[in-house]
Amino acid sequence: MTKLSVVGIFANLDEDALGDVERHINRKTYAAGAQIIEPEADSSDVYLILSGRVRIVNYSLSGREITLEEIGAGGCVGQLSAIDGEPRSACVFAVDDTDVGILSPANFEKVVKSHPSVAWNVISELARIVRTSTRRIVDVSTLGANERVIAEILRRAQQVCDDKGAATLSPVPVHSEVAGRVSTSRETVARVMGSLGRKGLVNKIDSGLHVPDVRRLEEFLSESIH
Amino acid sequence: MTKLSVVGIFANLDEDALGDVERHINRKTYAAGAQIIEPEADSSDVYLILSGRVRIVNYSLSGREITLEEIGAGGCVGQLSAIDGEPRSACVFAVDDTDVGILSPANFEKVVKSHPSVAWNVISELARIVRTSTRRIVDVSTLGANERVIAEILRRAQQVCDDKGAATLSPVPVHSEVAGRVSTSRETVARVMGSLGRKGLVNKIDSGLHVPDVRRLEEFLSESIH
Secondary structure (H helix, E strand, C coil): CCCHHHCHHHCCCCHHHHHHHHCCCEEEEECCCCEEECCCCCCCCEEEEEECEEEEEEECCCCCEEEEEEEECCCEECHHHHHHCCCCCCEEEECCCEEEEEECHHHHHHHHHHCHHHHHHHHHHHHHHHHHHHHHHHHHHHCCHHHHHHHHHHHHHHHCCCCCCCEEECCCCCHHHHHHHCCCCHHHHHHHHHHHHHCCCCEEECCEEEECCHHHHHHHHHHHHC | CCCHHHCHHHCCCCHHHHHHHHCCCEEEEECCCCEEECCCCCCCCEEEEEECEEEEEEECCCCCEEEEEEEECCCEECHHHHHHCCCCCCEEEECCCEEEEEECHHHHHHHHHHCHHHHHHHHHHHHHHHHHHHHHHHHHHHCCHHHHHHHHHHHHHHHCCCCCCCEEECCCCCHHHHHHHCCCCHHHHHHHHHHHHHCCCCEEECCEEEECCHHHHHHHHHHHHC
């Protein structure tokens, strides 16, 4: 059984405190593809991802699907409704087989209020989401679809850039996943990736997608915009 | 001197606790138009808005300005850097003459960790920002500029809708402010507002912008999308 200590917001809790939280948790397993949170359901539970991977998606007024985030083991979803009591803002699906721990809103609030370190970790996690969202709002408001794809690849490359200025994204980013994340179509991602490949800005290797010169990709994006 | 009790995140603190926070605060006044937070500055202070109004803006890679939010008395800006230690994500300007209380990141963390109610209020405020951002990402990813303007007016009307289904937005929304908020131009907002006016969906009255039938505005938006 996966320990609760994998959960990021509980990172600073000692064994006693973790044992106390464990008593308020219901464990459940979802098969890949299963829906974990549906907006219509009248529930405000918090889901702690113990193993596996989930995708948070939202739908436009016209029904188009927008991927907001993918979250792996240690993450936490569904906290917004537990915090403000409002309806669910999004759907959550299991991408892989996923084990979760489920915490009621009342118990979530109790744990947050009894453990300053948990409160601070929840605050840090929400701050991270706000930063990511802000960047995405600016991108999608001001860049064309092609540039948003390049900006997304660039951001991922910058996060794993080595001291020679190269990066390898491993595994190779899935076109449909990138498309959902930057609000465009899979076809657009495929076209842009093909074009970057022909320019030598990226190339597929055994271990993933190689970006030989991250700075050059940045310059290319900058030239595309101005 | 404005009392600290106007600040939303301190709503549940008693006089003693407020006095304790007061000792860690520096007060400062900014004239309308002054820059309060600049991204280049190496500061992670939190700004508590005691009176007045501020605008949070971000800039695209090509330099276009995007309004993220306007915040009035009782609000709080600059907390992201105090939380994660990363550079400022945006600029903040005083819209009106604005009094602020400035709290260092160390003192902000101390207050949050010593008062569970403050921690919960900070969490609630961040959750509100995440919800607003998510809605905006979905809108800007899937709606055209005209529809985003209508959706913004509709959301504001829904918030103040009376039991007869009518709403008055007071004061009349400023076109440039709406434009910044939905990532379009002032001219587009003016054109859409003119068109809504001619259709009788909105009309200017002494006290503000009147929406005689909020439901009809919602139907009009829905028809524009499909």
